[in-house]
Amino acid sequence: MGTPIVTAVIMAGGRGERFWPKSRKKCPKQFLSLTNDGETMIQKTVNRISGLVKPEHVYIVTNDEYINLVEEQMPQIPKENLLREPAARNTAPCIAFAAAVISKRHGEDAVMLVLPADHLIRHEAICEDVLHRAANAAVETQSLITIGIAPTYPETGYGYIAFSRSEKAPEGFYRVSAFKEKPDYQTAHHYVESGHYLWNSGMFAWQAKTFLQAVQAHLPEAASIAQKLHDACDTDSFEEVLEQEFPKMPSISVDFGVLEHAEELYTISGSFGWDDVGSWPSLQRVARTDENGNYCDGDIMAIDTKECVISGGKKLIAAVGLEHIIVVDTEDALLVCDISDAQNIKKVTELLRAQGREEFL
Amino acid sequence: MGTPIVTAVIMAGGRGERFWPKSRKKCPKQFLSLTNDGETMIQKTVNRISGLVKPEHVYIVTNDEYINLVEEQMPQIPKENLLREPAARNTAPCIAFAAAVISKRHGEDAVMLVLPADHLIRHEAICEDVLHRAANAAVETQSLITIGIAPTYPETGYGYIAFSRSEKAPEGFYRVSAFKEKPDYQTAHHYVESGHYLWNSGMFAWQAKTFLQAVQAHLPEAASIAQKLHDACDTDSFEEVLEQEFPKMPSISVDFGVLEHAEELYTISGSFGWDDVGSWPSLQRVARTDENGNYCDGDIMAIDTKECVISGGKKLIAAVGLEHIIVVDTEDALLVCDISDAQNIKKVTELLRAQGREEFL
Numbered sequence: 001m002g003t004p005i006v007t008a009v010i011m012a013g014g015r016g017e018r019f020w021p022k023s024r025k026k027c028p029k030q031f032l033s034l035t036n037d038g039e040t041m042i043q044k045t046v047n048r049i050s051g052l053v054k055p056e057h058v059y060i061v062t063n064d065e066y067i068n069l070v071e072e073q074m075p076q077i078p079k080e081n082l083l084r085e086p087a088a089r090n091t092a093p094c095i096a097f098a099a100a101v102i103s104k105r106h107g108e109d110a111v112m113l114v115l116p117a118d119h120l121i122r123h124e125a126i127c128e129d130v131l132h133r134a135a136n137a138a139v140e141t142q143s144l145i146t147i148g149i150a151p152t153y154p155e156t157g158y159g160y161i162a163f164s165r166s167e168k169a170p171e172g173f174y175r176v177s178a179f180k181e182k183p184d185y186q187t188a189h190h191y192v193e194s195g196h197y198l199w200n201s202g203m204f205a206w207q208a209k210t211f212l213q214a215v216q217a218h219l220p221e222a223a224s225i226a227q228k229l230h231d232a233c234d235t236d237s238f239e240e241v242l243e244q245e246f247p248k249m250p251s252i253s254v255d256f257g258v259l260e261h262a263e264e265l266y267t268i269s270g271s272f273g274w275d276d277v278g279s280w281p282s283l284q285r286v287a288r289t290d291e292n293g294n295y296c297d298g299d300i301m302a303i304d305t306k307e308c309v310i311s312g313g314k315k316l317i318a319a320v321g322l323e324h325i326i327v328v329d330t331e332d333a334l335l336v337c338d339i340s341d342a343q344n345i346k347k348v349t350e351l352l353r354a355q356g357r358e359e360f361l
Numbered sequence: 362m363g364t365p366i367v368t369a370v371i372m373a374g375g376r377g378e379r380f381w382p383k384s385r386k387k388c389p390k391q392f393l394s395l396t397n398d399g400e401t402m403i404q405k406t407v408n409r410i411s412g413l414v415k416p417e418h419v420y421i422v423t424n425d426e427y428i429n430l431v432e433e434q435m436p437q438i439p440k441e442n443l444l445r446e447p448a449a450r451n452t453a454p455c456i457a458f459a460a461a462v463i464s465k466r467h468g469e470d471a472v473m474l475v476l477p478a479d480h481l482i483r484h485e486a487i488c489e490d491v492l493h494r495a496a497n498a499a500v501e502t503q504s505l506i507t508i509g510i511a512p513t514y515p516e517t518g519y520g521y522i523a524f525s526r527s528e529k530a531p532e533g534f535y536r537v538s539a540f541k542e543k544p545d546y547q548t549a550h551h552y553v554e555s556g557h558y559l560w561n562s563g564m565f566a567w568q569a570k571t572f573l574q575a576v577q578a579h580l581p582e583a584a585s586i587a588q589k590l591h592d593a594c595d596t597d598s599f600e601e602v603l604e605q606e607f608p609k610m611p612s613i614s615v616d617f618g619v620l621e622h623a624e625e626l627y628t629i630s631g632s633f634g635w636d637d638v639g640s641w642p643s644l645q646r647v648a649r650t651d652e653n654g655n656y657c658d659g660d661i662m663a664i665d666t667k668e669c670v671i672s673g674g675k676k677l678i679a680a681v682g683l684e685h686i687i688v689v690d691t692e693d694a695l696l697v698c699d700i701s702d703a704q705n706i707k708k709v710t711e712l713l714r715a716q717g718r719e720e721f722l
Contacts, residue, residue, distance in 0.1 A: 021679070303708050316694040316721055318382070318709040321702025325686070329695055333677040334688075336697055341682025347664050348679040360677055 004109040004207060006135050007057040008049050009098040012042055012070060012117035013085055017349045017361070018279045018342075021333035022311065025361050030117035031069045034277065034311075035287045036297045041277070042117040043073055048124050049113060052132055059083060059102065060117075061094050080234075086246050091202075092257035093249035096215050096222050099208045100230035108209035111135045114254075116202045120286045122273025130270045134205035137170045141266060144214060144259060145205040146176060148198030148267040149274045154188035157278050159200035159255070161267055169266050176265040179255055198269055200255065202276070211258075218261040222249050280309045280326045281339045294319075298329070309339070333360055365470040365568065367496050368418040369410050370459040373403055373431060373478035374446055378710045378722070379640045379703075382694035383672065386722050391479035392430045395638065395672075396648045397658045402638070403478040404434055409485050410474060413493055420444060420463065421478075422455050441595075447607050452563075453618035454610035457576050457583050460569045461591035469570035472496045475615075477563045481647045483634025491631045495566035498531045502627060505575060505620060506566040507537060509559030509628040510635045515549035518639050520561040520616070522628055530627050537626040540616055559630055561616070563637070572619075579622040583610050641670045641687045642700045655680075659690070670700070694721055 016029045023029045030042045039047070046058060055076045061083045062070050070082055083097055095114055102110050113131055121127045134145045148161045159181055166175035179200065183191060191197035216223040225245045232241035250257070259265060275286040283295045284307065294302050298312030305319040312329040319327065324339040337345060352360045377390045384390045391403045400408070407419060416437045422444045423431050431443055444458055456475055463471050474492055482488045495506045509522050520542055527536035540561065544552060552558035577584040586606045593602035611618070620626055636647040644656045645668065655663050659673030666680040673690040680688065685700040698706060713721045 021677075301709060301712060303705060303712070304702060312695070315692075316382075316718075318694065318696045318706075319698070320696070320705050320709060321699035322686075322697060323699075325683075325697065327695075327697050329690075331676075333679065334673070334690055334695065335679045335681070336683060336686065336688050337680070338682035338684075341665060344664060344681050345679075348662060348681060351662060351664070357677075 004111050004139055005057060005106045006053055006111045006113065007059060007102050007106060008046075008053040008113045008115060009095060009102070010042065010045055010058065010060045010115050010117050011091060011094055012060050012062045012066065013088060013094065014116075014118060015088075016118070017346060020328075020345055020349050021330045021335050021360070022328055026065070027069065028066075028118075029277070031066065031073060034283060034297075035120065036295075040073055041120065042070070044120070045115055045117050046074055046077070048121060048127060049115070049131065051128055052135070053113065056081070057106070059098050061085060061098055063088070084242075086243050087249075089246070089249040089251045090257075091254040092215070092219060092252045093222055093225075093246065095204075095211065095254055096219075096226040096249070097229060097246065099211045099215075100226040101233050103208035103212065104230050104233040106208075108207070108212070109139075110208050111138055112204075112206055112208055112211065114204040114206075116276070118277065119201070119203075120275050120277050122275075122286060124272075126272035127270070127274070130268060130272065131203070131205065133172065134268055137173055137266060137268070138205045138207055138210065140170055141168070141173075141264065142207065142210055143264040143266055144210060144262050145173070146259060146265065146267045147201045147203040147205070147270050148174075149201050150269045150271045151192045151197065151199050154185060154192045155199065156182060156185055156188050158182065158276065160188075160191050160197045161200050162197055163267055163269075164196070166266075168264075173266040173268050176259075176267050179260050198267060199274070201270065201274055204254070214258050214262050219250060219252070219257050222257075225249055279342045280311075280328065280337070280345070281342050283309050283311075307339070365472050365500055366418060366467045367414055367472045367474065368420060368463050368467060369407075369414040369474045369476060370456060370463070371403065371406055371419065371421045371476050371478050372452060372455055373421050373423045373427065374449060374455065375477075375479060376449075377479070379706060380689075381706055381710050382689055382691045382696050382721070387426070388430065389427075389479075390638070392427065392434060395644060395658075396481065397656075401434055402481065403431070405481070406476055406478050407435055407438070409482060409488060410476070410492065412489055413496070414474065417442070418467070420459050422446060422459055424449070445603075447604050448610075450607070450610040450612045451618075452615040453576070453580060453613045454583055454586075454607065456565075456572065456615055457580075457587040457610070458590055458607065460572045460576075461587040462594050464569035464573065465591050465594040467569075469568070469573070470500075471569050472499055473565075473567055473569055473572065475565040475567075477637070479638065480562070480564075481636050481638050483636075483647060485633075487633035488631065488635070491629060491633065492564070492566065494533065495629055498534055498627060498629070499566045499568055499571065501531055502529070502534075502625065503568065503571055504625040504627055505571060505623050506534070507620060507626065507628050508562045508564040508566070509535075509630050510562050511630045511632045512553045512558065512560050515546060515553045516560065517543060517546055517549050519543065519637065521549075521552050521558045522561050523558055524628055524630075525557070527627075529625075534627040534629050537620075537628050540621050559628060560635070562631070562635055565615070575619050575623050580611060580613070580618050583618075586610055640703045641672075641689065641698070641706070642703050644670050644672075668700070 162178040163174035292306040326337040523539040524535035653667040687698040
C-alpha cells in the first residue's frame with residue numbers, strides 16, 4: 001500500500017443569516033470577504049490547505065444556487081470536483097456523498113480532510129501542521145479523527161468535546177469520550193477550567209473507507225444511498241441517481257449521526273486561533289481592529305468610538321461616541337445593532353420573511 | 362393713519378451643519394423636511410403666518426446659493442420679495458436690509474414679523490395668535506417686541522430673556538430687563554425655577570421705522586447703509602448698490618447689536634410648543650415618535666429599540682437593541698452617533714473640512 005492520496009472536502013452549502021445584511025440567500029457568509037483583505041472565507045479555506053492538498057483533490061460540496069459563486073471564486077478547482085446537493089440534508093449526508101465520490105475516484109484508502117467553508121484561522125501554518133498530523137493519524141489508526149481546539153474562554157456558542165488519555169491513541173492525540181452541545185455559561189466555564197474539554201471545530205480527518213464503514217454501522221440507509229452514488233459516479237446516470245436518491249438521505253449532522261456512536265474516535269488539541277465567526281461581534285476576535293478595538297471595513301471615520309464593528313462599502317460612515325455597536329451598510333439595507341443584541345439580528349430576518357420582503361433575505 | 366400693513370421677514374441664509382449628513386452647504390436645515398410630513402422647515406414657516414400676512418407681503422432674506430431652493434419651495438412668494446445678501450453679516454444687517462426695502466415699498470409704518478426659517482412649532486394656532494398680538498403691541502407702543510417662550514425645562518442651548526412687569530407694557534406684555542447668553546445647566550435651572558426668565562425665540566415684531574430708528578441709534582454705520590439700500594430699492598442701481606454697500610455692514614446679531622441697547626423693549630410669554638430644532642436629538646421633542654420614543658423617518662424596522670432618532674430614505678434600516686442612538690443615512694454618507702455625543706457631530710464636519718473632502722459638506 002502506497003501513501004494514500006489526501007483530499008479535502010469543503011462544505012459550502014450553508015445559508016447562514018447571522019451576517020445579515022451582507023449575507024443573503026444569494027450570497028451567504030462563506031462567499032463574503034469579512035476580513036478587509038479581499039479574500040472570501042471559502043477562498044481562505046481553499047488556500048489554507050494548498051500545501052497539503054492538490055487542487056484536483058479538493059472537493060467542494062454545495063448546491064445549485066451557489067455553484068456559480070464557487071466557480072467564480074475558485075476557478076482552480078476542477079468542475080467535476082464541485083458536488084451539488086439536490087437538497088439540504090445536513091453534514092452526515094454531505095460528507096457521505098463526498099466519500100462515495102472520492103472512494104470511487106481515488107480509492108477507498110484516500111484521506112478526506114473535511115472542512116467547513118466559513119471559519120477563520122489566525123495561525124495558518126500551525127493549522128496546516130495539525131491537519132497534516134490528523135491525516136497521518138487517520139491512516140495510522142484507521143479511525144475517525146476530529147480536530148479539537150484548546151478553548152481560550154468559556155464560549156457558549158460552540159459544542160465541546162470531552163477527551164481522555166488512551167494508550168491506543170497516536171502521540172498527541174486523545175480518545176473522544178463525549179460530545180457536548182452548546183453549554184450555558186457556567187457549564188462552559190467549568191469545561192474550560194477543567195482542562196478536559198476542547199471546542200468542536202467541525203473539522204475532521206479520515207479515510208473514505210473508515211467513514212463509509214461508520215455510516216454503514218450507524219446510518220445504514222444513508223450508507224446504501226452512498227453506495228448507489230458511488231456506483232453511478234462518473235457514469236451517464238449519475239445526475240439522475242443523485243436527484244432521485246440524495247433527497248432520501250436522513251437529515252442529520254455528522255456529529256450526532258455518526259461520530260457520537262463511533263467506538264474509536266480520536267481528537268487532537270489544536271491551538272491556531274480558530275474561530276467559527278458565527279456573528280458580527282466575532283470579527284472583533286479574529287479580524288484586524290484599530291487601537292480602540294474597532295473592526296472597520298470601508299470608508300469609516302470613527303470619533304470617540306470603541307469596540308464597534310463597522311462594515312460598509314464606498315459610502316462614508318461617520319461613527320460618533322459609539323461603544324459596542326454594530327453598523328453594517330449595504331446597497332439596499334442598513335443594520336445598526338447593539339453588540340449585546342447580535343443574537344436578535346435573526347428577528348429582523350424573521351420579520352422580513354413574515355412580511356414577504358424576500359428581496360432583503 | 363390706517364392700519365399698517367403686516368409683513369413677514371423670514372431669515373433663510375443659515376448654513377447650519379448640525380443636521381449633517383442630511384444638511385449640507387447646498388441644502389441646509391431650513392430647506393429639509395425633518396418632520397416626516399413632506400413639508401420643509403421654511404415651507405412650514407411661511408404656511409404658519411399665512412393667516413396674518415399675504416404672500417406678497419412675505420419677504421425672504423437669503424443668498425445666491427439658496428435662491429433657487431427658495432424659489433422652488435415657495436413659488437407663491439413674488440420674486441422681488443426674495444432679498445439676496447451678497448455676504449453673510451449675521452442678523453442685524455439682514456433685518457436692516459429687509460426694513461429698508463419694506464419701508465420703501467409699504468411705508469415706514471409697516472409692521473415686520475421677523476422669523477427664523479428653521480424652527481418648529483407644535484401649536485400653530487396659538488403661535489399665530491401670539492404673533493398677531495405682538496404686531497398690534499408693536500404699533501400700539503411704537504416699540505421693539507421680542508417673542509419670549511415660557512421655558513418648560515432647563516435648556517442650555519437657548520438664550521434667555523429676563524423680564525419684569527411694567528405699567529407702560531400692553532396687557533400680557535412685559536418689559537425686557539436683560540438678555541442672557543446660553544447658560545450652564547445650573548443657571549438654566551435657576552432661570553426656569555425663578556419664573557422670571559423666558560427663552561429667546563429669535564422671533565420679533567416691530568414697525569420698520571421703529572427698527573430703523575434703533576439701528577440709527579446703536580449701529581449708525583449700518584443705518585447709513587440701510588438708507589442707501591432704501592434709496593436704491595426698485596431702481597436700476599439697486600443690485601450695484603447692494604453688492605457695494607451690504608458687505609460693509611458690521612457682522613453682528615440683532616440681539617447684541619440693537620435689542621440689548623434699546624430702552625423700550627417688550628416681550629410676551631408664548632407657550633406654543635416652540636423648538637429651534639438645533640440638533641438631531643431635538644426631533645424627539647418636537648416630531649412624532651413611536652410608542653418607544655423613537656423618531657423614525659424612512660423604511661425603519663426598530664426591534665427592542667428606544668429613544669432613537671432614525672432618518673433614512675428608501676433603504677431599509679434595521680435597528681436592533683439600540684438606545685439613545687442617532688442613525689442618519691443619505692446617498693453618500695451615513696452617521697451613527699450616540700445621542701449624548703450629538704454636539705460632536707461637528708467634529709466630523711471639521712475633520713472632513715481638514716481632509717479637503719468638501720463633497721461631504
